[in-house]
Amino acid sequence: MKIITRTLMLTAALALPHPAAAQGPASIVPPPMPGDIEVDPGFVPFLAAHAIGTQNYMCVASGATFRWAPFGPQATLFNASSEQALTHFLSAIPYSLLPGPAWQHSRDSSIVWGEVDRTSTDSSYVAPDAIPWLRLTAAVVGEGPTGGDKMLATRFIQRLNTVGGKAPADGCSQTSDIQKRALVPYEADYYFYKQQPAGPH
Numbered sequence: 001m002k003i004i005t006r007t008l009m010l011t012a013a014l015a016l017p018h019p020a021a022a023q024g025p026a027s028i029v030p031p032p033m034p035g036d037i038e039v040d041p042g043f044v045p046f047l048a049a050h051a052i053g054t055q056n057y058m059c060v061a062s063g064a065t066f067r068w069a070p071f072g073p074q075a076t077l078f079n080a081s082s083e084q085a086l087t088h089f090l091s092a093i094p095y096s097l098l099p100g101p102a103w104q105h106s107r108d109s110s111i112v113w114g115e116v117d118r119t120s121t122d123s124s125y126v127a128p129d130a131i132p133w134l135r136l137t138a139a140v141v142g143e144g145p146t147g148g149d150k151m152l153a154t155r156f157i158q159r160l161n162t163v164g165g166k167a168p169a170d171g172c173s174q175t176s177d178i179q180k181r182a183l184v185p186y187e188a189d190y191y192f193y194k195q196q197p198a199g200p201h
Contacts, residue, residue, distance in 0.1 A: 059172035108148020153194035
C-alpha cells in the first residue's frame with residue numbers, strides 16, 4: 001500500500017438515519033447540521049454511505065473509579081442500493097502509530113484515516129441517546145494494493161444522523177469489571193469531502 005500524507009489547507013431536526021447515497025458529488029446533499037461541524041467553503045461531498053455496526057468500549061480503571069473507554073468502531077457502510085461500499089474500523093495511523101478511525105473502500109481498498117477536530121451534541125440535531133455528530137480531517141490516505149484511489153481525494157469526513165452507540169450506563173463499577181467489553185449497536189451517515197475543482201478560467 002502506498003501511503004500519502006495530507007496537509008489540509010482550510011479556507012478562510014433530529015432525524016433517524018436513512019441510507020445515504022454513494023453517488024456523484026452533484027447528487028449528494030448533506031442534511032441540516034450544527035454550524036460548528038460544517039465543512040469549510042471550497043470543499044464538496046463526493047461520497048456518502050450509511051453505517052451499521054458497533055461502537056466498542058472496554059471497562060478500565062480511572063483513578064479510584066472505573067469507566068467505559070472507547071476502543072473504536074466496527075461498521076459496514078452501504079450505498080443507496082444496499083451494497084457494501086466501505087468498512088470502518090480503528091487502526092494505527094501511519095507515521096504517528098496513534099489509533100484512529102479508518103474507512104477503507106470495499107472495491108479498490110484505498111483508505112483514509114481521520115482525526116476528529118469538531119464534535120456536536122446539539123439537541124436540535126443529535127438524539128440524547130446517540131453518539132455525537134463529528135467533523136474529522138483526513139490525516140493520511142493510502143492507495144489500495146493494486147493502485148486503488150477512490151478515497152485519496154478525501155479532505156474532510158462528517159458523521160451525521162447518529163443512532164445509538166453510547167457507552168453503557170452501568171456494568172463498569174468494580175475491579176472485577178476491568179477489561180469487560182461492550183459492543184454497542186449504532187448507525188450513522190458518513191459524508192466524505194474533497195476540494196472543489198477550480199472553475200474554468
